[in-house]
Amino acid sequence: MILxxxxxxxxxxxxxxxxxxxxxxxxxxxxxxxxxxxAAEWLxxxxxxxxxxxxxxxxxxSTTWVTAYLGILHAGAVPFLVDASAGDGExxxxxxxxxxxxxxxxxxxxxxxxxxLPGLTAxxxxxxERRHQLHPDTEVCRFTSGTTGRPNCLEFSGRSxxxxxxxxxxxxxxxxxxxxxxxxxxxxGLAFNTSLLSSFLVGAQLHLSHGLPTSGRIRRLVAETQxxxxxxxPALYDSFVRTGTGRADFASVRVxxxxxxxxxxxTKKRFTELxxxxxxxxxxxxxxxxLTYSTATSARSLGRPLPGVDIQAREVVDRDGAVHVRxxxxxxxxxxxxxxxxxxxxxxxxxxxxxxxxxxxxxxxLTGRSNRMINVGGRKVDPAEVGNAVSAVPGVEQAxxxxxxxxxxxxxxxxxxxxxxxxxxxxxxxxxxxxxxxHKVPTLIRVVDAIPTTVIGxxxxxxxxxLFDTGTS
Amino acid sequence: xxxxxxxxREGVIRLIISSHEGDISVSDIEAHGGVLEAVNYTSLSYIRxxxxxENEFGAYLDADEGAEALGTxxxxxAAVLTELGxxxx
Numbered sequence: 001m002i003l004x005x006x007x008x009x010x011x012x013x014x015x016x017x018x019x020x021x022x023x024x025x026x027x028x029x030x031x032x033x034x035x036x037x038x039a040a041e042w043l044x045x046x047x048x049x050x051x052x053x054x055x056x057x058x059x060x061x062s063t064t065w066v067t068a069y070l071g072i073l074h075a076g077a078v079p080f081l082v083d084a085s086a087g088d089g090e091x092x093x094x095x096x097x098x099x100x101x102x103x104x105x106x107x108x109x110x111x112x113x114x115x116x117l118p119g120l121t122a123x124x125x126x127x128x129e130r131r132h133q134l135h136p137d138t139e140v141c142r143f144t145s146g147t148t149g150r151p152n153c154l155e156f157s158g159r160s161x162x163x164x165x166x167x168x169x170x171x172x173x174x175x176x177x178x179x180x181x182x183x184x185x186x187x188x189g190l191a192f193n194t195s196l197l198s199s200f201l202v203g204a205q206l207h208l209s210h211g212l213p214t215s216g217r218i219r220r221l222v223a224e225t226q227x228x229x230x231x232x233x234p235a236l237y238d239s240f241v242r243t244g245t246g247r248a249d250f251a252s253v254r255v256x257x258x259x260x261x262x263x264x265x266x267t268k269k270r271f272t273e274l275x276x277x278x279x280x281x282x283x284x285x286x287x288x289x290x291l292t293y294s295t296a297t298s299a300r301s302l303g304r305p306l307p308g309v310d311i312q313a314r315e316v317v318d319r320d321g322a323v324h325v326r327x328x329x330x331x332x333x334x335x336x337x338x339x340x341x342x343x344x345x346x347x348x349x350x351x352x353x354x355x356x357x358x359x360x361x362x363x364x365x366l367t368g369r370s371n372r373m374i375n376v377g378g379r380k381v382d383p384a385e386v387g388n389a390v391s392a393v394p395g396v397e398q399a400x401x402x403x404x405x406x407x408x409x410x411x412x413x414x415x416x417x418x419x420x421x422x423x424x425x426x427x428x429x430x431x432x433x434x435x436x437x438x439h440k441v442p443t444l445i446r447v448v449d450a451i452p453t454t455v456i457g458x459x460x461x462x463x464x465x466x467l468f469d470t471g472t473s
Numbered sequence: 474x475x476x477x478x479x480x481x482r483e484g485v486i487r488l489i490i491s492s493h494e495g496d497i498s499v500s501d502i503e504a505h506g507g508v509l510e511a512v513n514y515t516s517l518s519y520i521r522x523x524x525x526x527e528n529e530f531g532a533y534l535d536a537d538e539g540a541e542a543l544g545t546x547x548x549x550x551a552a553v554l555t556e557l558g559x560x561x562x
Contacts, residue, residue: 023537211537212516214523235517242524377517406494410517426505429513443494443513 002158003139003197004073008033010200017176019200021225022063022208024119029200032067039071039117046077048101049129054141056098056125058082058091059106061186061210064119066196068104069186071117078134080141080153081187083379084210089389089435090151097336098132098141098153100125135332142187144286145373145380150388153335154286163308164289164329165197171293171306172255172280174229176203179252181227183213183236190259190378193290193329194231194282215239219249226252230277233378234263237279241270250275255295257282260378262366265300283364285353287341289329292364301363312350313358320358320367324350374403374411376439381413386432386440390415393431395423398451400459404444404468415442416464418451444468476530481557482550484529489514489546492521507546519543532556 010019011033019029027035046053055072057079059065072079080098082091084106091103103123104116116122134141137157144152168174172194180199184191186208199206207225209218213236222230230253237258256271259282268279283302284290291311294303305311308328313321326349333341344352354373357366374381383401390399398418406412417428425445433441446467452460476484489509490497497512505511509519519536527533532553534543542548 212519212523214520214527214536216523216527216533217535217537235520239520239524242521243527376515407496408494408521410494412494426511430511439515441513441515443515443518444496 001073001076001139002162004070004076006158006162006197007036007070007073007200010203014176014200014203017203018205020063020066020206020208022061022065023210024062024064027063032063032070035067036070036074039067040074042116043071043075043077043102046075046102047124047126048077051076052134053077053101054080054099054134056080056082056091056094056100056103056105057187058084058086058103059120060084061182061191061208062106062119063208064117065186065208068117068120069196073139078138078141080143081192082143083187083437084185085437085439087434087436087440090437093150094143094153095125096131097150099130132335132338134335138332138335141335142189142192142286145382145385150336150385152337152340154331154341155333155335156329156331160289160329160331161197164193164327165201167307167309167328168194168290168293169198169202171290172257174198174202174204178202178204178228179207179225180204180229180231181207181209181218181221181225183209183218183230183232184260184378185210188260188378189284189286189289190233190282191231193284194257194259213239215243215245219245222249222253228252228254230256232256232258233260234258234267235261235377237263237267237271241267241274245271245274247274247276250277253277255280259284261375283366285325285351285355287331287344288325288327288351288353291325291327294363301360301365303364304362305364310350311359311364313356316358320356323353323355323357323364323366325353326350374413376411376413379437379439381440383413386413386415386436386442389432389435389440390417390428390442392435393423393428395420396428400451400461400464401442402461402464404465406443412444413440413442414444414446414468416446416448416451416459416467418449419447478550478554481530481553482546485526485550485553486546488522488525488529489549492525493518502546509544509546522549526553530557 011029014029019032055077104120113121113123138155139158140156142154182191182195256277257280278295280295281302283292291309292303310326312324356368387401400416403411404414452463534552
């Protein structure tokens with residue numbers, strides 16, 4: 001078990017140094033290790049049909065989250081890291097696909113839930129049999145939005161997770177002097193790859209934030225933690241720019257890292273003007289981990305490849321091509337979609353990202369995406385998954401889910417619906433809220449008499465998009 | 474002269490509308506009893522709203538403390554008034 005051993009070595013090496021703080025507590029490396037071993041004892045009792053229990057973890061950032069994650073690893077079980085905002089319907093689909101034995105969570109529930117760790121509850125799921133077998137090397141599973149109408153479960157080997165952390169730490173010159181303030185959920189690739197194991201490996205301090213990352217809140221946390229690195233989605237940096245953050249608020253910060261969604265060029269420029277802090281752009285994909293990083297690049301560049309990463313632009317037309325990547329931190333496969341990931345990786349080990357772009361003086365510039373995901377504030381939303389949930393509402397006769405820019409110019413999830421008489425858009429929203437995370441629920445809905453289609457029956461997307469230009473409800 | 478409760482209420486509603494992704498109106502908000510989740514207020518909308526409230530009224534509201542109260546127009550207005558102190562209230 002590579003990851004359990006790596007964390008245990010960190011506990012030996014850094015012992016009494018501060019490791020972690022969150023909204024619930026602060027803890028040093030030795031104490032965290034002891035807590036995680038106690039959690040492992042409790043988790044070892046998880047009943048499972050094979051010798052590797054599958055334990056879901058769906059909770060907001062806290063030291064308890066990290067204790068539970070380490071406990072699962074030390075128990076020889078496999079953690080399945082789920083977005084804390086996942087709806088109950090999404091959790092049911094994950095359970096169905098991945099055959100979870102236990103779910104640790106921080107939501108209100110009734111029934112057979114039992115207290116597991118401070119702030120976390122365990123709900124036994126108990127699978128009679130495994131729908132899909134785990135790869136023998138798999139130590140961690142995480143989820144992408146998928147392209148099949150349901151989340152894809154990525155299997156990662158311990159070697160791959162460790163390589164992502166090592167290469168990130170080396171490629172970004174992370175050191176024991178760093179205090180990292182992480183404002184993204186730990187189940188998300190941005191936080192998982194840039195903050196969790198990497199900070200432990202070098203003996204840095206990790207500070208966790210949860211809840212809405214508004215500029216006012218994070219300014220106070222920076223002052224409290226004297227953070228040297230800030231890790232967040234672009235929405236936070238937009239927020240800092242809107243509220244006019246000053247240099248004094250960021251005196252301790254050496255770099256601000258943004259990822260998950262494109263960072264606006266004017267936000268990047270303005271943030272640095274206001275705070276004096278350089279912004280580190282980072283490009284990564286769920287299937288391959290962190291890929292590039294730089295603080296010294298132009299607004300549109302995402303930087304140079306990290307150690308162990310190879311990036312190629314193929315089938316080039318007018319300078320831009322399909323971006324293919326190979327890294328030491330690749331996922332092994334999708335547990336619940338056998339063969340799909342393998343079909344996107346060529347014989348040379350390069351994964352087709354779905355992005356388009358080119359390398360300019362060795363730095364990656366992205367110019368577009370060739371797949372259909374909607375990026376809502378750094379979270380990818382699959383229109384097919386939303387369309388399935390909307391179509392399942394009784395009275396919805398037709399539904400098309402698409403991306404349109406909202407009034408602030410940001411990508412938004414929109415839906416055009418044909419409804420049975422008596423049903424309205426508000427009712428549809430209410431019905432799907434239980435089955436989808438909040439960021440997947442369409443914010444813009446238009447109701448029409450019929451969906452315009454081409455001669456072969458496909459929706460005419462430009463006509464549907466134009467419905468959102470007029471302000472017509 | 475500082476703003477009174479009614480002016481703050483009108484200002485908060487204006488900011489709620491301008492921070493939303495879509496095209497909601499005062500009557501949409503009223504029809505749902507002032508509950509923002511019911512008009513599909515997303516986390517990005519909330520971030521914009523809390524920024525706008527801090528900019529306009531100088532009131533910092535922490536969404537993690539009293540998150541439930543900040544889910545309604547009445548709750549947000551009350552929180553702003555509390556932050557501003559007794560002058561406004």
